[in-house]
Amino acid sequence: MPLQTASSTESVEPCPRFEQVAQVEGVGLQVHPTQVRETNPDIPVESMFPALVVSHPINEPELPFESDSSSPIQPDLPEPLSEGISVGDNREKTRLCSQCGAPMRLTSHSCRQCGARYYITIKGYCPVCQTMMEASADGKCDQCGGELDNPQVDSKLINIIETTPEHTTPVKTTSIPTQAAPKIHCPKCKSENPPNTDRCRNCDAKLLPAEGVGQRLAYFIAGILGAFVLGFLFYLFYIQNPGSAPDIAICDPIPLGLGALVVFFTGFIQALRKTPVYTKYENRAKRHISLNPWQALSDLNQAMEIAPAKEQGGLLKQRANIYEKIGLTEEAARDHLVLATSPDAFKGEGEWVAAFTGADSDTYTSSRRSDQITNLLRSGSARAVGYCSRCKKVVELDANQRCQTHPRTKGNEIQYVIPADLLVGKLTVLQKMESAHSQLSQQLTELLDTGQAKAVGYCPRCKAAVELGSKRRCTIHPRVKGRRIQYVLPNNIEAGKKLVLRGKREDKPVGRVRIIIVITLIFVSIGYFLSKYINQISEYAAKLFDRLP
Incomplete structure (x- = not known):
């Protein structure tokens, strides 16, 4: 028109x-x-x-x-x-x-x-x-x-x-890469690929490869060299020149001999093992720190979800460094605090001190950790949250980890958090102690009713992780009570659902291990009983057969 x-x-x-x-x-x-x-x-x-x-x-x-x-x-x-x-x-x-x-x-x-x-x-x-x-x-x-x-x-x-x-x-x-722009760089052709892509769209190379031949060869050579050094020290101190060993715990014959065997077999196993999935994500994260830190952060989060507990500390330290690199200071402070207050914070240092001085490693580790926590609380970099037996509720504690209302009462189930996560710390303590102290359920219900917190759990009818009401029941099926409940902030509901599903996945392996342990104990008990009372059982069986017509 x-x-x-x-x-x-x-x-x-x-x-x-x-x-x-x-x-x-x-x-x-x-x-x-x-x-x-x-x-x-x-x-x-x-x-x-x-x-x-x-x-x-x-x-x-x-x-x-x-x-x-x-x-x-x-x-x-x-x-x-x-x-x-x-x-x-x-x-x-x-x-x-x-x-x-x-x-x-x-x-x-x-x-x-x-x-x-x-x-x-x-x-x-x-x-x-x-x-x-x-x-x-x-x-x-x-x-x-x-x-x-x-x-x-x-x-x-x-x-x-x-x-x-x-x-x-x-x-x-x-511009600096933003959180919304993670990209996987192909190790072969250097092209960029979208996240969660298995193979490069340009050259079809694997974007999450296993450990290469060079890395496996390095493990094997390191194992041989370490075993050779320890074996040579054992030969020098206890065969060639007996009595010449220094008065150091690590130079005793048992640590040297067993250490040589352990180091050799460890290098051999590392060279031939199947690369764990979390190790693949960790290696790719290290490669992307300079290429795309947001992709490195995503890979480390993936690795932490599936890695065993003993590997969490190293992954957490790497993630804190990436947070600092991209300017997320609050997240970095949160990870550094977890590392500083962890029971294994000074475990490696304590083992070295015990090896060279013979001191008790547990005592050294506990003392160093306690001093560091006290310094963090007094400086204001961290806050302590715990249960007060006189207040009958979860409260914030002072620098001496005692109730601010009742200075003589020390808190129980103490959690250390950054100042911004004070409510998160309270929810963690409430979740741990809810079953033991019924009055804490009312404190949790108040937080849920006012919207300060959310409850997330697994619904067997929905067969999924869902948001729960203040009565800890599924909002779709009000008669079904949630399982593996997690209490989170309103903006962390999705993270809470992941924790619930992760706990569900971990329940099955734990159940299998428990069954295997029970069966093993039964067979061991039967074997011990037969070996101890075999003579009495044989005599009783012979008498029984003699009485038969």
């Missing part, structure tokens, strides 16, 4: 390029021209169309708009679109680049026209998890694997391309 102006009924034929861009499939948004000139049909598209914003871009500059008094139409520009675009069954829909206005695929990560880069996420409502969840690589819920209802595509501008009248060539601005 011809265009009509407010002041005149004179028709103006639309520009052909206007029709071409306005009919982009899948956009479905009204586009207003900024200028329509009857005398100049070759108006550039960039001057006629404002950029369409699919989602909130990060620090995106506003496009300049200059009013033209000669233009017959001066409409207001449309507001940026803030919600996600529905995917539906057609993933080939298009949208316009928020930087240059060029059409691009709905799920495209970069604009071919100006080079602007976007971080794409697909979210949808999961009926099982009862909340909006991100989709995994197969398009299903990343938490439970269920189907997502009404999936939405959200895009965020990562790298901004700025153009000025003096510089018409696009100029890319550099």
Whole structure:
């Protein structure tokens, strides 16, 4: 149709390029021209169309708009679109680049026209998890694997391309990688790949490889050298020159002899073992510290979820260093505090002191840990939370780890937290002592009713980790009580669900081990009983057979 102006009924034929861009499939948004000139049909598209914003871009500059008094139409520009675009069954829909206005695929990560880069996420409502969840690589819920209802595509501008009248060539601005931009760098071709990708999209190389031949060979050589050194010391001190060994605990014959055997077999086993999955994530995290620290952080979190307890300390220390590198000082302080207050904080140091001086390692470790905790509390870098037997509730403690209301009463089940995590520490203590002290359930219920905390547990009817009510029952099935309950802050519900599911996975191996231990004890008891009373049993059996006809 011809265009009509407010002041005149004179028709103006639309520009052909206007029709071409306005009919982009899948956009479905009204586009207003900024200028329509009857005398100049070759108006550039960039001057006629404002950029369409699919989602909130990060620090995106506003496009300049200059009013033209000669233009017959001066409409207001449309507001940026803030919600996600529905995917539906057609993933080939298009949208316009928020930087240059060029059409691009709905799920495209970069604009071919100006080079602007976007971080794409697909979210949808999961009926099982009862909340909006991100989709995994197969398009299903990343938490439970269920189907997502009404999936939405959200895009965020990562790298901004700025153009000025003096510089018409696009100029890319550099920025520090954000939390929303983890990328896996291929160790073979050095290309970038999206997270959770198993193989490189460019060269098909494994992005989570096992330990290489060189690393395994290094383990084997280190084992041989260590065994040789310890064996040589054993030969020197106790065979060639008996009595020449120094008065050091580590130079006794038993530590030297057993140490040589242990070091040799450890190197041999490390060289031939199957690489644990958590080690693969740890090695990839070390490689990405300089390439993409956000990817390194993601890999370390994956490793900590599946690593055994004895490996958690080393992984936690690496994660704290990455937090400091990317400027997350609060998270780094939290990890450093966990390391400083851990029962194994000075275990390695205590073992070395015991080896060279013969002192008790447990006493040394406990003393060093206690001194460090006291210094942290007095400096204000940490807070102590515990149960007061006189207050009958969980309270904050002073620097001497005693109740502030009752200075003579020392707290029980003490937790050490940074000042920002004071409520988290209280929830941890309440969760530990709720079963032993019934009055603490009321304190927890008050926190849940006021919204300061949330309860998350496993529902056997939903067969998933769900949010629970103040009565610790499933909100969908009010008669079903939650299991493996975790109390978290309202913004940590998803992390709480992961803890619940992790506990469910760990229950099965523990049950199997328990059964094996019980069966083993039964057989050992039977063997011991037979070996001790075999003669009496044989005589009784012989008499029994003699009486038979």
